[in-house]
Amino acid sequence: MVKKQVPEWLNSSLWSSSTSSSSPLLPPPPSDTDDHGGDDDRLPPLSSKPAPSMHSYATSPSYGSSTVVSDSRTKPPIPVSPPAIVREEPPKREVKDVRRDDDNGTSPNLSSGPSPEEISRQAQLLAELSRKVINIGELRKLAAQGIPDGAGIRSTVWKLLLGYLPSDRSLWASEMAKKRSQYRHFKEDLLMNPSEITRRLDKSSGLENDEAKGEGKGLLSRSEISDGEHPLSLRKASIWNQFFQDTEIMEQIDRDVKRTHPDMNFFSGDSPFAKSNQDALRNILIVFAKLNPGIRYVQGMNEILAPLYFMFRNDPDEDNASSAEADTFFCFVEVLSGFRDHFCQQLDNSVVGIRSTITRLSQLLKEHDEELWRHLEITTKVNPQFYAFRWITLLLTQEFNFADSLHIWDALLSDPEGPLETLLRVCCAMLILIRRRLLAGDFTANLKLLQNYPPTNISHLLYVANKLHVHPSGQSL
Amino acid sequence: MVLVLALGDLHIPHRAPDLPAKFKSMLVPGKIQHILCTGNLCIKEVHDYLKTICPDLHITRGEYDEETRYPETKIITIGQFKLGVCHGHQVIPWGDLDSLAMLQRQLGVDILVTGHTHQFTAYKHEGGVVINPGSATGAYSSITYDVNPSFVLMDIDGLRIVVYVYELIDGEVKVDKIDFKKTATTTQASH
Numbered sequence: 001m002v003k004k005q006v007p008e009w010l011n012s013s014l015w016s017s018s019t020s021s022s023s024p025l026l027p028p029p030p031s032d033t034d035d036h037g038g039d040d041d042r043l044p045p046l047s048s049k050p051a052p053s054m055h056s057y058a059t060s061p062s063y064g065s066s067t068v069v070s071d072s073r074t075k076p077p078i079p080v081s082p083p084a085i086v087r088e089e090p091p092k093r094e095v096k097d098v099r100r101d102d103d104n105g106t107s108p109n110l111s112s113g114p115s116p117e118e119i120s121r122q123a124q125l126l127a128e129l130s131r132k133v134i135n136i137g138e139l140r141k142l143a144a145q146g147i148p149d150g151a152g153i154r155s156t157v158w159k160l161l162l163g164y165l166p167s168d169r170s171l172w173a174s175e176m177a178k179k180r181s182q183y184r185h186f187k188e189d190l191l192m193n194p195s196e197i198t199r200r201l202d203k204s205s206g207l208e209n210d211e212a213k214g215e216g217k218g219l220l221s222r223s224e225i226s227d228g229e230h231p232l233s234l235r236k237a238s239i240w241n242q243f244f245q246d247t248e249i250m251e252q253i254d255r256d257v258k259r260t261h262p263d264m265n266f267f268s269g270d271s272p273f274a275k276s277n278q279d280a281l282r283n284i285l286i287v288f289a290k291l292n293p294g295i296r297y298v299q300g301m302n303e304i305l306a307p308l309y310f311m312f313r314n315d316p317d318e319d320n321a322s323s324a325e326a327d328t329f330f331c332f333v334e335v336l337s338g339f340r341d342h343f344c345q346q347l348d349n350s351v352v353g354i355r356s357t358i359t360r361l362s363q364l365l366k367e368h369d370e371e372l373w374r375h376l377e378i379t380t381k382v383n384p385q386f387y388a389f390r391w392i393t394l395l396l397t398q399e400f401n402f403a404d405s406l407h408i409w410d411a412l413l414s415d416p417e418g419p420l421e422t423l424l425r426v427c428c429a430m431l432i433l434i435r436r437r438l439l440a441g442d443f444t445a446n447l448k449l450l451q452n453y454p455p456t457n458i459s460h461l462l463y464v465a466n467k468l469h470v471h472p473s474g475q476s477l
Numbered sequence: 478m479v480l481v482l483a484l485g486d487l488h489i490p491h492r493a494p495d496l497p498a499k500f501k502s503m504l505v506p507g508k509i510q511h512i513l514c515t516g517n518l519c520i521k522e523v524h525d526y527l528k529t530i531c532p533d534l535h536i537t538r539g540e541y542d543e544e545t546r547y548p549e550t551k552i553i554t555i556g557q558f559k560l561g562v563c564h565g566h567q568v569i570p571w572g573d574l575d576s577l578a579m580l581q582r583q584l585g586v587d588i589l590v591t592g593h594t595h596q597f598t599a600y601k602h603e604g605g606v607v608i609n610p611g612s613a614t615g616a617y618s619s620i621t622y623d624v625n626p627s628f629v630l631m632d633i634d635g636l637r638i639v640v641y642v643y644e645l646i647d648g649e650v651k652v653d654k655i656d657f658k659k660t661a662t663t664t665q666a667s668h
Binding site (some may be wrong): 217 | 478504505507603606637641642653655656658
């Protein structure tokens with residue numbers, strides 16, 4: 001089965017709201033093993049070492065929602081017909097890779113464990129996905145509750161939610177092929193350096209001069225240059241000039257790509273795998289910057305790109321994983337289309353810009369929790385721009401650890417009205433959840449707290465956010 | 478895609494005050510990766526100016542250079558090519574292509590960049606290519622007064638070199654190019 005991902009360190013859950021934050025990698029007391037309601041059922045007992053866990057992946061019959069590391073003590077597996085995807089290879093790679101990551105216990109809330117609702121949700125999702133024509137509305141509803149990590153469902157669901165894949169299954173292959181070749185053309189056109197361009201132009205105009213160097217003597221013939229295309233050209237339209245002007249952006253993209261998620265082996269480090277991932281990220285961002293001269297590249301886009309690429313690259317389907325770059329490009333464009341205006345500096349003060357979105361968040365907080373709003377903005381004068389800017393522009397990727405942010409993105413992407421609405425609600429919920437600490441704090445303490453949001457139970461957060469939707473004037477919890 | 482600038486024989490301040498303005502406007506920092514200078518700058522200020530265009534500067538000594546510690550010849554490897562630099566006043570007869578070819582074989586380089594004659598030439602023989610970027614300021618030479626300012630920019634891309642020749646003729650910059658490829662077997666000792 002696809003027992004991929006989620007190595008046992010990810011299970012260590014700090015975020016269990018009931019128990020106190022015990023040391024991350026210790027197995028929770030055996031009493032947590034059984035089916036409790038609420039949060040505890042997400043903590044399957046941890047086995048001690050990674051090696052047995054891989055082994056147990058292979059042997060344990062539990063279903064894809066794989067973070068079940070241990071073996072016999074888990075709940076009996078619910079017999080659900082497994083999907084046809086059985087991969088040992090990529091899961092191993094991902095497991096090894098993710099395991100080496102930050103394991104100081106910032107707990108990811110990966111919905112794990114074979115809790116009955118997880119299993120059933122997974123089954124529902126799979127059922128929905130295997131239909132011939134997928135009902136996107138239904139999918140959105142299911143996804144909003146969280147997509148389980150197993151069986152590579154998330155990457156397919158995200159592709160559907162972002163409109164990359166059409167809802168009719170039979171069109172998938174042709175659509176993907178079309179888009180992938182389109183991306184290939186973009187790359188060819190935009191990523192060539194001027195030397196190659198001139199070489200191709202020369203070849204096509206038949207000026208190739210093939211004299212082998214060793215033969216013949218004589219003065220070399222000079223040829224005319226067409227329309228002043230030379231490397232030192234200062235003409236605006238010269239490919240060389242444009243190339244040199246682009247180098248600044250390329251350098252910035254390069255710097256940001258190297259800094260993306262330095263704690264994850266997937267993205268950083270010296271392995272060829274990490275380098276190829278960095279190259280893919282770089283190419284996507286460069287193609288995007290060149291195709292969108294209006295916003296080019298802005299710092300932070302790499303953070304939005306990272307989860308998408310991670311998911312698609314780790315797709316259990318080999319074919320999809322190898323074309324992850326192309327798929328990610330289009331999905332990235334789609335995600336960003338809702339938020340483009342946040343990245344455009346000139347629009348900062350306009351109705352669609354980031355300031356007005358932050359104001360909306362502020363209004364939302366006022367509606368739902370006036371006391372907290374008053375305390376934050378008026379009493380302690382914590383201007384929402386100080387914390388919400390990063391929350392909103394980076395879609396909360398920097399506030400939680402990687403696995404949690406994937407979970408949040410499930411909710412964001414499944415919103416039929418677009419991710420912005422849900423994003424604002426989640427931000428509001430984030431504030432409400434720590435209201436006690438905020439109300440007790442002054443400017444410095446609050447700012448510190450908000451800029452380093454404490455680890456929290458993501459499902460709970462999303463639940464609160466959802467409630468805000470339903471009860472517009474609900475009181476805080 | 479490595480850009481290499483080859484120039485020399487500026488003779489600043491003795492024979493020319495400065496590079497032509499049009500050349501100076503084109504030579505901006507950040508575009509060029511290496512500079513090969515054949516010599517006869519002649520003073521340190523020119524050296525500093527060239528350093529601002531590109532930090533990787535290779536100079537050989539011309540007979541009028543005030544800095545005595547530049548080497549007579551220099552060999553640099555850039556990408557797949559070996560380039561040699563020498564001022565050329567040491568090779569007699571001055572500017573004689575066969576004698577320069579001998580020097581090139583002695584240095585064992587694919588491309589030899591020399592100066593002294595203040596005339597642009599690009600000459601190919603069995604052992605390689607000899608390029609003379611001319612005088613970047615148009616200073617008069619020991620042989621003639623009729624000198625057009627010129628320099629050379631080489632774009633090295635794998636096994637292929639495109640040589641862009643920049644000349645200032647009647648106040649206008651004219652650019653030509655020369656294309657050639659190195660075959661993989663060139664360094665076979667054919668003797």
